[in-house]
Structures are given as structure tokens and as C-alpha cells.
Amino acid sequence: MRSLSAPRRHDFEPPLSAPRRMAEPPMTATRPAYAAPAAAATPRHAVEPPVTAPRRMADAQPQPQSQPQPRRPEAPAAAPFAAAPFTAAARPVPAAAVAPAPMARRDPAPSRWAYRLQRIMLTPHLRALLRFGLPSFVVLAAVGLYLSDDARRGAIVQVFTDIRQKFEHRPEFMVTLASVEGCSKDLAEAVRARLGLNLPQSSFDLDLAAIRSRIEELDAVKSAELRVRSGGILQVLVTEREPVAVWRTAEGLTLVDDTGHRVAGLYARSDRPDLPLIAGQGADRATAEALQIFAAAGPLLPRVRGLTRMGERRWDLVLDRDQRILLPAEHPVRALERLLALDHAQDILSRDLVALDLRLDSRPTLRLTPYALTELRRSKGLKTVETDL
């Protein structure tokens, strides 16, 4: 009963009366409770009949020992340097050294499992995993669960599609008109038909490159430029192919440009008498050379019927009176110029020739008509045995 101490010396009375006095208010104020061991207190109260219920409860409850001694606070033993070392030694001596403690004080030491748990939680990998891995896993799992439904996924996609649609179909971006410029009216009609657009249409939906290649598929179109002008106009600038020659084939007449590309078909040669005529297989691929030959033919032009491509290799210049000038595969223009010089000097083309072979540079060869040939032989006094044929 060491906690049953009386505050003043002469107030000491037999212990039987002590509980009654301590129930008085001032006593309880100075000493809020006392920590007599229940086992020690019980026999005393057993011999004391008039005990009030509250007192018995106060006695029966073992109070923590630290409570009646507020002036000596017990610092938690494990506080990291809560006090200077020497004062730290002033804390209660080890439990082993204390006389058998009446009350079990809370052990500041962690239990083995608490200790182990703390160590596990301090493991760096685990900490990283808990800090970053777990939240990201939870977020991913939530997102995955949400998106696992087809309808939800569709709805999300729909929202974005709608926004995009709304933006693209604003009036600023709509193309309402297509204007085709830089070509004849017929070609413009053809180009317009070729565009195949159902206007108005958003300019985001227009594939200009595809449209351009589609237009350029037309034979008569050399190149096309497309641009979307402000005001919703799709401007198509077309460059037409210029026909420079008429190419006669077995199928019919074709207009070709200087690269030999087909421009259009032609019903009759008389529709384009201004263009020179070329013929023969592969003539279109050598159109440029043909044009050079025509340009060099100068004074011969009124007599020229056309050029025939021979063996996809060289040209024959066909004149009227069924005369042919066989040009070499290499440097036909030069050979033609030499012929013109010869013609100028000796008036050779007006003679009675069938063909003039210029294929060998150093030896132009004439083929006379049969009549001319016999006349020539006769004049030289040669007798032949063959017939006129």
C-alpha cells in the first residue's frame, strides 16, 4: 500500500478510514488516483463493510504506475537522442534491476514481428515497388477494367471522332467550288468529270495528291496544280499537252506531243494539216528527233510527205513522187544538211531517183528509177540483157 500515502503527516489514520477520506474532492484533486495493487487492496476492503461503489471501482482498476507520479515523466526509451546522454542515464534503471514491478509497464521494444515487418518495409526494392509499382498497377488495372467493355471503348472513340468531325466541318474548311483553269473548255469539262468530287466537302477529306494523279492520267493534261483557296475554292491549274506531230499507225491517226506522249486521237489528217506526219512503229518515242529533222529540212518541206521510222532505229524521209531519203541512225540531221547542200549544188533531188541512201556517211547511194537506169546505160553504150522490168 505504498501509494496510499497521506499528504500530511498528522493526518495519518488507520487504513480503514483512508478510502473514505480520499473520496473527498480535494484529495482526489491532488492525487487523481492511486495505484495500489488490486491484490493488496482487496483484503483491506473485505473487512470494511461500508464501501461505496465508485471507490471499489477505483480500487479494482489497476492504474498505470506512471499516473500518480506526474513530476517524473518517463521519456520513451527509444527516442533518438531525446535527452543528453548523461541525463538519459537518469531514466529508470533497467527493468531487470528494478524490484519486481507491481505493474507491467509497456515495453518500448518492438516485438520481433513488428521489427521484422519494419525491416521488410525498409527494403529498397519493396519500397520502390510499393511507391511506384502498386499505384501504377492499380491505375492500369482500373483503366483496363473500364476499357474491357466494348461499348465504353466505342463511346470514348465516338467522342473524339465527333469532336474531330465538328472541327473539320466548320465552314472555314469546306470546299464548295472547283475551278479548272489553264485549258480549253472541252478539256476543262473532262477534268471536271475526272475530279469526281461531291462538293461541298471538308478540305481535310480531300486527298489532293490522289486527285492530281487522277487528273494527270488524262492524255491531254501535261501537269496539274491543285490548291485550296480561301473562300472554299478548289483551284485546278491544268497545263495542256501541245500536239506537235501526227502519228499514223495501223489503228489510225494520233496526235503526239514532243515527248511522244499521246495527246488525242484524230479522225482525219486534214483536221490538222499544220502538223507534220510521222509513221512507223516506235515513231512516237523518237518524236523529238523527228522534229529536229523537220526543222532541218527547211527548203525541202513543201515536198515532204512525212517521216517513217524504220526498224525502230532510223528515219526515212518520204518526199512526193515516192522519193525516199534513207537517213542514218546516227546524226540524221547532219546527213540531211549535207544532202541539202548537195541538192543546192547539183539539184539532185529533182532528178529521177527512187531513193537516196545516206546511211553510209562516206558513200551516199542513189537508186534510180528503171527508166533512168536504162537511159544511163544506153548513153554509156552498155548493152544489157535484162528486161525493162
Added chain:
Amino acid sequence: MTDLYQTQRAMRNMRRAAMQRGVIAILDVGTSKIACLILRFDGEARLREQDGVGPMAGQSQFRIIGAATTRSRGVRFGEISVMNETESAVRTAVQAAQKMANVRVDHVIACFSGAEPRSYGLAGDTDLADNVVTEQDVARVLAACDVPDLGHGREVLHAQPVNFALDHRTGLGDPRGQIGNRLACDMHLVSVDGSVIQNLLYAIKRCDLELAGIASSAYVSAISSLVEDEQELGAACIDMGGGATGVSIFMKKHMIYTDSVRMGGDHVTSDISKGLQIPLSTAERIKTRHGGLFATGMDDREMIEIGGDSGDWDKDRRQISRTELIGIMRPRVEEILEETRTRLDAAGFDHLPSQQIVLTGGASQIPGLDGLAARILGQRVRLGRPLRVQGLPQAATGPAFASAVGLCLFAAHPQDEWWDFEIPAERYPARSLRRAFRWFKDNW
């Protein structure tokens, strides 16, 4: 012996592993408190001037990132007496330090003060195989030291080469690479009670920690509280702990003697408790607040409330004067110092060129101790505080933490011990062949 050699080598490897991991814990298992510091290694150390054979165990800079101390339980005279209690106290300290450092530690370097350390000076010599001293030769000369009978159940705690001599030249710190014929060495060996180490090992193992090194607290507190010239010229460090007082003598930066007195601050407390009939906690508080060693006239008038809760008004309102308290404390402190004096005399401390004495440890904070120690131990006495290390909390800079701080230094820059060297390869065939060759050379 070889068994212990292997154990210590294993601890060195553990320490190396801990340094690679970068974190290691320091545990000072004392009688009155258990301190745990957590070190983080910051990479290789700047070059320290070489001392001894060289840093065989590797060195590092460090910083203290966690520190905690707790009341020690179940430790008497610096030895574990109640395993469970000590284990839970270690757990408390380690947990709080880990919490502060926010990192988990698995390796622990521990020190303790008890276990009756005894120190032996060993000497050995060997012929060099070829005239240049190699590491293998150093290992051989260390192995050649004849170990005295340590007694039953005693184990080697430290075995440090202190001095090397090559032919007639002595006082060599590092003989490697030098030319000579005969290498001799002096080794300082500290033996302690093996069961104490076993208990400590077991307690630390039960805390899921691994022991990466073990040291005598007298040694490590001297490392931290002796300044460099004292270590060089010769000084004694007296580490007055709670249950044991460690004595260590340093010379030329090597410990050459250590001993311990099994008395400390706790005995002063228990004297006060017995003399004044008060609980130990009160006695400790009174000792800390009002303790002293020299009484003056003023102390007669300074009355100290003892207090108590016996219920007896007379007993609970007792007062004593400070003079009475000093009268109780002084004989015990004198006894401790006298006992220390005896140990120093036995070690031949008088013959050292410099006879500086440094008092450190928690019990060295009694006011007036330096004066009393000067009367008993000689004039050159000073109170020592541990070295400053990076990151140490202010509260842990007092003399009570000398051994904890010293253990940090020990962990970062351990001195070479015997087990840092490989066991010398037994090369009998080679040697006998060489001997035969030499015989031929000498005779023909």
C-alpha cells in the same frame, strides 16, 4: 585459433559486402545504454597517410544518417546477462535508427566493454625467402608469432601488428618492398572471454542482423578521443562506462595495451541508492543533477530533495546536502581511479615518453573528475570528447558516445589485423629444394 581466424576473415568479408552495399550499422552495447548509428559510405576515402602495412580491408568516407540510443537492458559489466532483454533493447535501437535513416541495414559492427580483455605482446621472426619483403612474408612473420596460452574459453579479439623490424632496423610501419634478410614483428593481441562474444553474436543474430566486425570498446573510444599526437607519442585512454572502465594505451598510433576495470558509473549510482535508501532511478537522477567530487562550504547549504513514495512522510521528505552526496560518490570514483592506476602501472605506463591520460565515457562527466584524476593518475589528465564525424546529431557528441564514434572510425578505417593477411602457403617442398640448392651453392 584457425577457427577464430576464419571467423574474423568472414567478418571482414561481411564488412566488405556492407561497404559495397553502402550502409552499415554501428552498435555500441553498453551497460547503461545501447547506441546504434547507421553509416552511409560515400565512396573511396581520400588518401590517409599510410600507417601500418596498409589498408588491407579497404577504407571509405562515411556519413551518419541514422542515430538512436536506448536504455540498455540485460547488460551487466559490459556483458550480456539476460539475452532476451538485450535482444529487445538492440531491436529498439536498431529500429529507431533505421527509421531515422529510412534504410534497412543488415550488417552490424559491434563493440562491448566487458569480457575481461587481456593483452599480450607477441614477437615473431622469419627468414625472408628472397631478399625483398612481400605480403606473403608479412603473413609468414605474423604466423610465426608464438601465441601464449590464452586460457580456457578465451578468444582473440584483436591481433594487430604493431611494429616490424628488418635485420637491425626497427620501427618500420610497412616493410613491404624493402630489402633484408630477417623480418621480425611485434604483435599486440587482445583476448577476451569467448562466451561473451558468443552471446553477443547470438543476440545480434536473433535481431536478423549479421555481425561484420567486433571491437573492444576501450580501443575504439581511444581512436575517437585521443588526438593524433597523443596517439603518436603515447597516451592512455580511460573509458569510464556504466558497468566497466576500459583502459587502453596507445603508442605510435597503435594500441599496445588494454585492460578493463569491472566498475563504472552504475556502481556509483548503486552506492548512492544503498547509502540513501532510494530507488536506483532516483539515485541516478540525483547523481546526474547534483553529483560532484569536491565538496565546498557552499555544498553544505545546498539541500537536495530526495523524494519517494513510500507513504511515510518522514521518509518521503528527506533532504540531504550535496556534501553528503559527494561523500558517497567520491570513494567509489577514487576506487575506480585507483584500480585504473594499478592497471596502468602494471602495463608500465610510467616508462612511456609522454604520459597523457584522457578520460572519456559517460561517467567522466562527473564534475570535478579531472581534478580527482589528476591527484591519482598524474598531472597530465584531460577530459576527452569524441572526434567530430559528419552527420552526427548534436546529442550524440558527448563523451558517452566516444566508443560509438570510435567504432564509426573503426568501421571506415580499420587497422590491419592478423586476419587481413592470407594464411601463409606451406611450401615445404619448395623450401627444401631451395635449401638443397643453397647447400650446393655454398659448398661448391
